[in-house]
Amino acid sequence: MEEPKVELDDxxxxxxxxxxxxxxxxxxxxxxxxxxxxxxxxxxxxxxxGMGIYVVIFLIVSACLAIKMNFRVKEYFKSSYDAxxxxxxxxxxxxxxxxxxxxxxxxxx
Amino acid sequence: MSxxxxxxxxxxWVFLPIIIVMFMIQMFRGLLTKYMDNKKTSQKVTSKAxxxxxxxxxxxxxxxxxxxxHGLLPDHSFKMKRAHLCDNKSGILTKASEKPxxxxxxxxxxxxxxxxxxxxxxxxSGIVFMALQYQWVSYFFSGxxxxxxxxxxxxxxxxxxQRGVDVQNLDVRYISSISxxxxxLFGGLQKIQQLMFGDDTDEFVDDTQMQMQMQMxxxxxxxxxxxxxxxxxxFIAERTRLEGVKHTFELNKSQDKAIKSxxxxxxx
Numbered sequence: 001m002e003e004p005k006v007e008l009d010d011x012x013x014x015x016x017x018x019x020x021x022x023x024x025x026x027x028x029x030x031x032x033x034x035x036x037x038x039x040x041x042x043x044x045x046x047x048x049x050g051m052g053i054y055v056v057i058f059l060i061v062s063a064c065l066a067i068k069m070n071f072r073v074k075e076y077f078k079s080s081y082d083a084x085x086x087x088x089x090x091x092x093x094x095x096x097x098x099x100x101x102x103x104x105x106x107x108x109x
Numbered sequence: 110m111s112x113x114x115x116x117x118x119x120x121x122w123v124f125l126p127i128i129i130v131m132f133m134i135q136m137f138r139g140l141l142t143k144y145m146d147n148k149k150t151s152q153k154v155t156s157k158a159x160x161x162x163x164x165x166x167x168x169x170x171x172x173x174x175x176x177x178x179h180g181l182l183p184d185h186s187f188k189m190k191r192a193h194l195c196d197n198k199s200g201i202l203t204k205a206s207e208k209p210x211x212x213x214x215x216x217x218x219x220x221x222x223x224x225x226x227x228x229x230x231x232x233x234s235g236i237v238f239m240a241l242q243y244q245w246v247s248y249f250f251s252g253x254x255x256x257x258x259x260x261x262x263x264x265x266x267x268x269x270x271q272r273g274v275d276v277q278n279l280d281v282r283y284i285s286s287i288s289x290x291x292x293x294l295f296g297g298l299q300k301i302q303q304l305m306f307g308d309d310t311d312e313f314v315d316d317t318q319m320q321m322q323m324q325m326x327x328x329x330x331x332x333x334x335x336x337x338x339x340x341x342x343x344f345i346a347e348r349t350r351l352e353g354v355k356h357t358f359e360l361n362k363s364q365d366k367a368i369k370s371x372x373x374x375x376x377x
Contacts, residue, residue: 108257
């Protein structure tokens with residue numbers, strides 16, 4: 001995973017690199033929610049357990065990100081909230097879609 | 110209530126085709142926007158009203174840049190630039206803020222016709238495909254149950270999710286094919302397309318998604334023309350913001366910063 005460094009110092013946020021980092025993060029999150037949807041669908045999870053899987057996998061992705069950054073969030077993103085928790089709602093619909101599709105394909109149809 | 114198992118043939122001929130077709134149309138739409146953007150030439154400034162709009166936009170850009178990057182300028186330079194913009198009698202922002210408020214109807218009609226044509230084309234490509242897919246799905250695949258949603262829903266969703274299926278007591282979790290269409294539409298085939306097309310199409314995808322949201326809300330809104338009604342107010346706001354800026358020249362702090370980053374570098 002390529003994540004160029006960003007030095008945060010008042011004026012000196014390097015915009016290009018920050019944008020690249022956030023794009024990578026977005027891609028990562030999409031992969032994460034795809035996987036979460038497949039797991040929830042194939043295992044036949046129902047209702048709130050499925051939502052729980054989504055949150056769990058989201059947190060696992062954030063944890064892997066933290067390990068990769070060696071816990072020095074400030075050098076790569078604007079804040080730790082930004083990097084770890086902010087995008088949880090945006091990929092939720094994607095997760096739902098994949099969950100419905102795989103649940104139907106494997107269990108019912 | 111026991112589970113209903115659905116025939117294999119529905120999966121082969123309904124479920125998978127809907128997904129594949131919608132995905133293909135989404136990719137096709139992405140290619141189409143790419144193609145149309147390549148064909149777009151730069152627009153010539155045609156009317157005087159448009160020139161004054163450009164001037165206004167440039168003035169706001171200049172003042173915003175000054176407010177954001179004031180640390181890069183030494184004291185006298187910043188004061189001169191600020192006076193140039195905000196002076197009580199001859200500053201650009203004060204003169205601009207005294208302009209009368211523009212009539213909203215007037216400002217909308219005086220837009221560049223090429224920009225209108227562009228927006229129309231984008232809207233068309235979005236709406237036409239959506240309507241086409243909806244018609245296709247509802248014509249060919251209506252009247253039967255296609256799958257099951259994994260989470261419990263209330264009875265209120267029955268009309269939306271079970272259109273065409275007239276069995277009264279059927280669990281609301283069993284859905285018809287139109288609801289698969291909606292799930293796919295909102296769920297974000299766009300995101301998967303984004304993964305495939307790579308990073309440079311980010312702007313296009315954002316545009317279409319923003320457009321779709323606006324169509325859903327039914328507003329004939331203009332996304333990029335923010336200051337239709339009262340440019341004077343905008344300039345007054347900019348001026349108060351500039352006058353409130355506390356200016357420090359960053360070079361004064363440079364020794365401390367150098368010490369800090371050298372320390373950090375040596376420690377690693």
